[in-house]
Amino acid sequence: MKNKTITLLNPWIHDFSAYDFWVRPLGLLTLAALLRRSGFKVQVIDCLDPYLTDRVPGGQPGTRKRQEWGCGKFPSEEIPKPEALRPIRKRYRRYGLTPNALQQILATADRPDLVLVGSMMTYWYPGVVEAIGEVRAAWPGAPVLLGGNYATLCPEHARAFSGADVVIPGDGEFELPPVLRDLFGARVDFDFTAIALDSYPYPAMDLIGRLDAVPILTSRGCPYRCSYCASGLLNRGFRMRDPLRVVDEIEHWSRTLGVRNFAFYDDALLVNSTDRAAPMLEEIIRRGLGVNFHCPNGLHLREITHGLAKLLFDAGFRTIRFGFESASASRQAATGGKVTTEELRQAVAYLQEAGYGQADIGIYLLCGLPGQEAREIEAGIDLVRGLGAKPILAEYSPIPGTPLWDEALRHARYDIGKEPLFHNNSLLPCLRPDISTSEFQALKNRTRLGLQGEEAH
Numbered sequence: 001m002k003n004k005t006i007t008l009l010n011p012w013i014h015d016f017s018a019y020d021f022w023v024r025p026l027g028l029l030t031l032a033a034l035l036r037r038s039g040f041k042v043q044v045i046d047c048l049d050p051y052l053t054d055r056v057p058g059g060q061p062g063t064r065k066r067q068e069w070g071c072g073k074f075p076s077e078e079i080p081k082p083e084a085l086r087p088i089r090k091r092y093r094r095y096g097l098t099p100n101a102l103q104q105i106l107a108t109a110d111r112p113d114l115v116l117v118g119s120m121m122t123y124w125y126p127g128v129v130e131a132i133g134e135v136r137a138a139w140p141g142a143p144v145l146l147g148g149n150y151a152t153l154c155p156e157h158a159r160a161f162s163g164a165d166v167v168i169p170g171d172g173e174f175e176l177p178p179v180l181r182d183l184f185g186a187r188v189d190f191d192f193t194a195i196a197l198d199s200y201p202y203p204a205m206d207l208i209g210r211l212d213a214v215p216i217l218t219s220r221g222c223p224y225r226c227s228y229c230a231s232g233l234l235n236r237g238f239r240m241r242d243p244l245r246v247v248d249e250i251e252h253w254s255r256t257l258g259v260r261n262f263a264f265y266d267d268a269l270l271v272n273s274t275d276r277a278a279p280m281l282e283e284i285i286r287r288g289l290g291v292n293f294h295c296p297n298g299l300h301l302r303e304i305t306h307g308l309a310k311l312l313f314d315a316g317f318r319t320i321r322f323g324f325e326s327a328s329a330s331r332q333a334a335t336g337g338k339v340t341t342e343e344l345r346q347a348v349a350y351l352q353e354a355g356y357g358q359a360d361i362g363i364y365l366l367c368g369l370p371g372q373e374a375r376e377i378e379a380g381i382d383l384v385r386g387l388g389a390k391p392i393l394a395e396y397s398p399i400p401g402t403p404l405w406d407e408a409l410r411h412a413r414y415d416i417g418k419e420p421l422f423h424n425n426s427l428l429p430c431l432r433p434d435i436s437t438s439e440f441q442a443l444k445n446r447t448r449l450g451l452q453g454e455e456a457h
């Protein structure tokens with residue numbers, strides 16, 4: 001496959017709001033590394049890369065407001081809302097490169113033999129459609145394959161509306177080889193062992209020009225099956241890496257790219273902590289890497305012990321977030337039993353002993369679940385604040401195929417079954433109609449009461 005070029009494209013985000021919490025196209029970069037190892041020439045274009053405009057011929061560097069820990073604002077511009085969102089009284093934006101910058105990048109890139117387009121949130125599909133349109137205009141006739149979470153969770157919608165030639169649900173490393181064989185007429189071997197994540201090459205970070213932070217995965221999937229979560233639909237079981245190989249990877253990026261910030265993208269970073277997180281953290285401390293770690297996804301409170309809390313602190317975990325979701329014992333049990341209130345209490349005490357302050361210990365509380373009353377959300381906020389941690393409201397995004405989906409369909413204020421735009425968490429699609437906007441705002445304000453060092457977003 002030496003003479004074939006494949007372009008991997010990470011599309012724009014179209015949304016009411018978006019913030020770059022270490023957002024990188026890890027799935028596409030993983031596929032790029034596998035394709036490169038099997039002999040293809042690959043190029044990556046990330047519409048969300050804040051530094052990509054520097055490479056636009058004759059282009060001006062984009063406006064970038066980056067924070068010291070490697071996250072920051074995306075450049076953005078207001079765009080018309082899609083028809084379905086017209087009644088929503090919020091501004092709608094395209095986050096990432098301007099279309100003009102993308103057009104220039106496409107015009108000067110090598111014309112590929114194939115384009116692979118990724119996708120993340122289901123309700124970000126208009127950015128996918130627009131990006132595919134630009135690819136079609138720049139490279140007429142080049143085949144376009146679409147994969148990623150939107151393609152996996154809403155395959156029929158993606159087939160009808162994305163404009164891609166082929167929509168491929170599931171993990172690309174398993175699904176792509178037969179498609180590539182049919183397309184190029186030769187066998188493609190990604191040369192990895194399905195169960196062993198350590199047999200994968202490192203994601204092709206070097207194909208992104210400049211990085212403030214690198215995403216890291218120590219595992220894929222999760223052994224739990226919470227009713228609101230898509231992890232079980234997106235992954236083939238729970239696959240784990242050797243913790244020492246993870247530290248090798250962190251050290252590799254820190255040495256070769258000079259990156260000081262790492263964001264764990266795991267669904268279940270702390271699960272089986274004795275065999276995984278604890279040895280990984282001990283090794284990070286032993287090697288004295290001196291880098292910062294962030295966890296934009298919720299960690300498992302149940303795993304926190306006195307020793308693990310101290311290891312997290314000593315190893316440089318700064319932004320720690322945990323999934324608690326609800327203070328209601330019946331909700332905890334009905335949604336999958338991943339944590340109890342007693343486990344929250346104990347974990348927060350251990351984290352405080354380890355040195356974390358109130359603003360450091362972020363506890364996610366799901367809000368807008370089907371049928372959920374305001375007082376359940378309020379009780380969660382008060383409990384978390386009372387324990388000396390920081391409550392963070394996570395608005396529920398209904399996801400097709402999850403156990404809670406049918407209930408979500410019954411409670412939704414919009415036609416979520418037909419239109420993925422309505423899965424958008426910021427629309428709170430399943431919020432009870434008797435919770436008014438001002439009451440919800442009061443709940444949000446309640447999370448901030450008395451908190452020191454509050455983040456600006």
Ligand code: B12
Nearest residue numbers: 024027116118121122146147148168171172230231296395
């Ligand atoms: C990291 C992450 C984030 C990061 C950002 C990630 C990013 N790069 O954009 C942050 C923290 C910002 C985030 C935020 C949120 N997230 Co999130 N997030 C994830 C998470 C855990 C991992 C994604 C990832 O990189 N996985 C690892 C890589 C290797 O996998 P991958 O990208 O899927 O790629 C593989 C395949 O998809 C495929 N593939 C990918 N591209 C292509 C292309 C082709 C052509 C092919 C063939 C295959 C293919 O092959 C790849 C390799 O196997 C996923 C869960 C998950 N396990 O996917 C949730 C997930 C996507 N998030 C979700 C949710 C609900 C949210 C929030 C709404 C949470 C909240 N209530 O606040 C917010 C929304 C933010 C917003 N502004 O709207 C939901 C999806 C919701 C939806 N309706 O689509 C998910 C699925 C979580 C879940 N378990 O339910 N998230």
Ligand code: SF4
Nearest residue numbers: 222224225226229267
């Ligand atoms: S524990 Fe977290 S990742 Fe696992 S199924 Fe539940 S919400 Fe999803």
